[in-house]
Amino acid sequence: MKNRRLYSKVLLPLASLLVIGTAQAQDVDTSVIDRAQSVIGETNEAAAASQEEITRLSNSSSSLFEEFKVESDNLEALLVLNANWRRQIAAQENDLETIAESIAEVRNVxxxxxxxxxxxxxxxxxxxxxxxxxxxxxxxxxxxxxxxxxxxxxxxxxxxxxxxxxxxxxxxxxGRTRETYPATITIDGVERDVDMLRVGRVALVYQTKDRSQTGAWDPEARQWVQLDAAEYRTAIRDAISVASGLIAPEIIEVPIVAPE
Missing domain, CATH: 1.20.1270 (Substrate Binding Domain Of Dnak; Chain:A; Domain 2)
Structure with a gap:
């Protein structure tokens, strides 16, 4: 019973305070709250506008960075290409100098x-x-x-x-071939029809058609000389046949002047 009275005494002042607070709240000017809300709204709008500007600037910055990167790559490529062209121009200038020297030499020649x-x-x-x-x-x-x-x-x-x-x-x-051919030469002041055999520039021999005479050119005496018929008649005839292709190739015997 005593506690119940104590609670009543406490609640009574609280109720009085609530009634007084409500009455005071009704007497407050609401324009201050409206102005505060207006300021808050304007601040929010300004913040939103600032955020939009920040976003726009960020996007613009990213775009400029991408453009800068592309242009930087293009510049690097151009520098490499320019370096290659410089090397090519230097090589062509060297070629021009060589050609000019060659032209001068050709003119002299x-x-x-x-x-x-x-x-x-x-x-x-x-x-x-x-x-x-x-x-x-x-x-x-x-x-x-x-x-x-x-x-x-x-x-x-x-x-x-x-x-x-x-x-x-x-x-x-x-000097690297052999051949045989018909010819007319002067032997002892008489023209004779003969078969000639040339072996490079080592030997030049002849044999008359009737095989009665066989001879060779003496490069030192600068004249025709007769050879021993018994020794060279058959050998020269065989050599002429080999050179003509009438018989199979074989070792031939011809008179040559041995070098001193």
Missing amino acids: TQELPLLMNRMLVSMDQFVDLDMPFHLEERRNRIEFARNAIDNPNVSTAERFRQILVLYQTENAY
Whole structure:
């Protein structure tokens, strides 16, 4: 009973405070709350706008970064390409210097080539005169043809030089071949029809059609000399048959002048 009275005494002041607080709340000006809410709303809108600007700037920054990255890659590629072009240009400049030197050398060679070709023809003419007397007319006609090409203004320098090279190649080939052919030579002041046998430039021999005479060219005496018929008649006839392809190849015996 005593406690119940104590609670009543406590609750009574609390109830009085609530009534007083409610009455005071009704007397407060609500415009302050409205202004506070308006400020809060404006702040939220400003924050939202700021967030949108931040988002826009962030997106713009990302786009600019991507563009920068692309342009940076393009610049690096261009630098590499430019370096390659510089190396190629340097190599081409070296080639141009080499070509210029070659042109100068060609100009010098072109100026000296006519003299060289004339000297080559003179040397070949002398060589044929001093060589064994085989196909003399054919060989001299070949020299004359090359000389006419040199004197012809319508023939290019390259073609002139080619003709001389062909002449030298043909003469060089005679030293590596053998052949037999009919010919007419003067023996003891009498022209005789003979079979000639040439073995490179080692031996040049003949035998008359009736096999009565066999001889060879003596390069030291610069004349035809007769050989011992008993020793060389059959050997030279067999050698002529081998060179003509009438019999199988075999070792042949021909007279040669041994080097000293």
